[in-house]
């Protein structure tokens with residue numbers, strides 16, 4: 001191996017190492033979306049962080065290789081012909097990159113499978129019955145129904161007499177069981193900060209649980225093209241509040257709903273459009 | 281310059297003029313707006329502006345004569361209006377359409393207006409039977425929603441319910457508003473046509 005080539009490889013290794021380590025330190029220490037507002041958001045954030053930290057050195061190697069190939073191998077005309085060295089038949093680098101790829105891909109596959117399997121059951125079909133009821137114990141999840149319609153989400157709280165509101169407010173630190181349905185076309189309920197997105201399908205009950213861990217005001221948004229005002233089907237007033245604030249809020253909503261409560265349909269996990277064929 | 285080149289040059293110029301004409305027509309098009317009149321009185325120092333609509337089952341003219349719509353005082357379908365920030369917006373709706381009923385009964389509730397109430401033919405109401413709703417006037421981002429009581433099926437021609445309510449105009453911006461009754465007769469589930477078209481059952485309020 002020529003001295004020039006040795007210097008070249010050493011330089012390449014140094015650049016790659018600095019790039020990889022600096023980037024990985026930033027990725028490991030910096031915040032990773034979707035941040036920490038719920039248990040699900042935190043676990044997604046961890047998965048994304050691990051994937052990014054492993055992927056970054058690979059990305060750095062690709063970038064460093066392109067840069068060195070373009071600029072590092074230049075030979076000025078007066079330097080004449082220089083033997084660039086042969087890669088073919090050089091089994092050491094081949095074994096190195098093949099085994100590194102295998103180790104990275106397989107370990108990520110194992111990690112991803114375990115992370116997916118150990119996550120709580122995500123969206124699925126409900127097994128609980130729809131009823132107005134008090135939770136048996138404080139550790140029971142609070143049921144909140146998301147009703148999508150062109151073009152606004154409304155919410156029902158079966159634990160509080162089936163009260164319906166146009167604003168989503170949930171207590172911090174409590175497990176929330178969301179039931180998502182639609183009254184017309186397919187919408188999608190996206191609460192980014194909690195790390196959840198669930199399709200809202202008419203006559204279908206889409207269920208997931210999540211525990212919000214940070215109080216704050218957040219955005220909810222429809223993420224399924226659903227008509228004229230799909231792009232405006234969002235609200236910046238979704239709130240995660242303390243349980244005492246939640247108690248006060250829900251009481252206020254019950255008072256506001258008093259004139260309509262008797263007209264609301266019995267709480268149900270899906271609603272048959274009524275009459276079933278409007279206008280057709 | 282040869283004849284061919286001259287013809288090509290003239291054609292390009294003509295094409296450019298035609299395209300330019302249609303582009304400026306399109307850009308310059310403003311939909312008809314609803315006239316807003318400032319009333320003489322103020323409430324707690326806020327100016328009061330009046331906005332008046334008529335809702336009808338069929339527009340009777342224009343591109344879609346059989347569509348349901350909100351009309352301005354000229355009798356044209358129109359759902360655009362401008363109000364000053366912080367003013368009291370007093371909406372009066374001459375509701376002439378029959379009921380088709382709400383898909384989500386919750387919108388039978390009056391919410392977000394001053395006092396969370398409306399008057400229907402001068403009678404104060406805070407909700408209506410959702411099955412009796414012909415339309416709603418709803419501005420989702422302000423939490424304002426008012427159901428409009430349909431006229432009875434056997435009512436004489438020209439019968440109407442006069443619905444009036446007030447809300448405080450927010451800071452400046454553009455706010456969408458719409459109807460939540462699937463009132464578009466003849467379309468799938470009543471949610472097509474006028475429900476999906478600005479100027480009929482959906483509009484914008486500009487606050488400046």
Ligand SMILES: [Cu+2]
Nearest residue numbers: 187222226233
């Ligand atoms: Cu939607």
Ligand SMILES: [Cu+2]
Nearest residue numbers: 415459463481
């Ligand atoms: Cu309508």
